[in-house]
Amino acid sequence: MARREVGADEFVAGLASLEGSPVTRDRVLDYCSERHLDPHSLERYLHFRPDMYTRNLIWADPIFEVMALCWMPGQRTVIHSHNGQLGWMSVERGALAVINYKWLGCNAADNQNVSGMDCLAGATELDLERREVVECAAGGPIATVDKLQTIHQVVLQGKEPAVSIHIYSRPIESCVAYDLKQRTCWRRTLSFYSRYGEVVLDPAVAAGGPGPASVPLIPAERLRRGQ
Numbered sequence: 001m002a003r004r005e006v007g008a009d010e011f012v013a014g015l016a017s018l019e020g021s022p023v024t025r026d027r028v029l030d031y032c033s034e035r036h037l038d039p040h041s042l043e044r045y046l047h048f049r050p051d052m053y054t055r056n057l058i059w060a061d062p063i064f065e066v067m068a069l070c071w072m073p074g075q076r077t078v079i080h081s082h083n084g085q086l087g088w089m090s091v092e093r094g095a096l097a098v099i100n101y102k103w104l105g106c107n108a109a110d111n112q113n114v115s116g117m118d119c120l121a122g123a124t125e126l127d128l129e130r131r132e133v134v135e136c137a138a139g140g141p142i143a144t145v146d147k148l149q150t151i152h153q154v155v156l157q158g159k160e161p162a163v164s165i166h167i168y169s170r171p172i173e174s175c176v177a178y179d180l181k182q183r184t185c186w187r188r189t190l191s192f193y194s195r196y197g198e199v200v201l202d203p204a205v206a207a208g209g210p211g212p213a214s215v216p217l218i219p220a221e222r223l224r225r226g227q
């Protein structure tokens with residue numbers, strides 16, 4: 001079925017109308033699969049930087065957050081979890097690859113026994129299994145994360161910049177990031193480069209690395225102490 005073109009405002013209003021019933025992966029997947037965003041309505045949310053990919057908030061409420069991510073050649077996320085979120089991603093421009101991982105074990109597994117988040121993180125030995133690679137290009141199917149497949153890395157493909165739209169439920173402020181070489185993980189605070197079209201992330205702060213990696217990390221010890 002051909003996707004109907006809608007503006008960003010209409011898209012998020014329709015998304016909000018789904019909140020009267022339980023939000024499931026398939027309900028939002030159907031919603032997204034029937035629409036695509038008018039590129040002109042996205043322009044104010046698009047910010048490309050050579051030193052980092054950018055996360056740009058379009059809209060959020062207690063149930064959903066919707067953002068545009070802008071990618072330049074060579075940019076990628078670290079391997080990360082989604083803190084139990086459901087997520088939907090459509091590529092509007094260019095091409096991305098999603099590399100999925102499965103947690104096999106670690107030496108801090110008891111840190112998953114925590115209320116309100118997926119894990120405190122803080123492992124110094126861990127095993128992740130690299131699984132399938134999902135290629136995502138403009139006009140292609142919607143990619144999802146769910147509670148069973150929650151760990152992945154997103155990598156720009158090719159030499160053209162890319163734009164992807166991400167919907168998450170519910171919004172989160174941090175996630176677990178993984179370093180497979182060091183076999184460690186830690187919690188990472190997430191941030192936006194812009195909110196509602198206005199740049200909010202100080203580029204000087206951002207200079208330390210790509211996207212969320214530029215934001216100071218919360219050591220697991222501090223999280224345990226509730227700081």
Ligand SMILES: [Fe+2]
Nearest residue numbers: 080082152154
């Ligand atoms: Fe992700």
